[in-house]
Amino acid sequence: MVLTEPGAVRAEPVVPSVPPGPTRRRRPWRNQRSEALWAYLLIAPTGLGLAVFYLWPVLQTAYFSFSEWGPFGGHEWIGLDNYRTLVRDPEALRALGNTTLYTALGLAGIPVAIVFAALLNRRRLRAVSVYRMLFFLPMVTMPVAVAMVWRWLYNGEYGLVNHVLSVVGIDGPHWIAEPATALYALAAVGIWTTLGYNLVIFLAGMQSIPREYYEAASIDGAGPLVQFRRITLPLLSPSIFFVSVLSVIGSLQLFDLVYVIGGSGQSARNNPAYPRIQTVVALFYEKAFSSNDRGYAAAIVMGLLLLIVALTAVQFRLQRRWVHYG
Structure with missing residues (x-):
């Protein structure tokens, strides 16, 4: 109502209500698409x-891997013959044994990296970045250059390792030319090469552990060794698992050290210790590029691929059990 005069009332016109029209629906699937x-x-x-x-x-x-190659190219389907030859080949079995032993020795470098990472994680240690760089330097160096340097260091006549041993009255062996020491010498080089990378991973894992845990343990009377065993190692298990997986995969693919230090072709045949350091990848290289048996070489590398997948799956299974029961 609208009042116009005293006592007068004027009715306001009623506007008919219009029903609302259909709202425009959004189509989220367009945005997702x-x-x-x-x-x-x-x-x-x-x-x-x-x-x-x-x-x-x-x-x-x-x-x-299911074919046979001719000397001038071309291949013929032969089914599983290459794999049957692979499981019966004594050279392949020996190369697999050498690779397995080298992998096991490479895993021994993980505790060494953990110890060095714990030492670098101390608060009072100065110039930690310099030590990190020195430890990580072999990781960014060309593998061939590293192998050539260590080949000179391991030389039985004028190598630096034997020279240092002679100072203390020890007659060092021909490290690469003797079957008893050749594989262990290569394993030492492999551990030294990957030490810096593993150390950086472990150091990052240790620095992510809250300091309150160590302070509470100190109040309860726990010493450094007890803290390391009860706090550092359990909380470092994801980093240990990661490094162990990479270490196994990298060790199973060892080739460059064998090729440069152990030799290839005629020099490898003249090395009496070469059968002790021949790895699966080195055998694959010889069959594919020296003997031109590419079908058999493909079977070798496919067998190595299956081995890597199987070992990685086992490691993941063990890690789940460790986390579940730990």
Whole structure:
């Protein structure tokens, strides 16, 4: 109502209400589809590179492992003959044994890296970044250069290792030329090469552990060794698992040290210790590029791939049990 004059009332016109029209529904699937399209476009270059340079060679090698190659190219399908030869070949079994022993020796470098990381994690230690750089330096050095330096160090006549031993009255052996010491000498080089990388991983894991745990343990009377055993090692288990997986995979693929230090071709045949340091990858190289037996070489590398997958799966299974029962 609207009042116009005293006592007069004018009725206001009533506007008919209009029912609301249909609301425009949003379509979230369009946004999701657009985001998924952009995601696929962004990962397409990396995915294409992985497919061309990794997935396709693996599939091609798997196919070639069931074939026999001629001396001038061309191949013929022979089924499982290469794999039957592989499980009966004494040279392949010896190379597998050498690779397994080298892998086990490489795992011994993990406790060494943990100890050095614990020493570098001390608060009062100065110039920690300098020590990190010195330890990590072999990791960024070319493997061939590292192998050539250690080949000179291990020389039985004028090598620096034997010279240092002679100072204290020890007559050092020909490290690479003697079957009893050749594989252990290579394992020492492998541990030295990967020590810096493992140390950085463990040091990062130790620095992520809250200091309150150690302070509470100190109040309860726990010493440094007890704290290391009861606090550091359990909380460092994810880093230990990560390093152990990478160490096993890297050790099973050992080739560069064997090729440079142990020799290849005629020099390898003249080395009496070469059968003790021949690895699976070194055997694959000889069969593929020296003997031109590419089908059998493909079977060797596919067997190595299956071994790596199996050992990695076992490690993941053991890690789950460790976390569950720990």
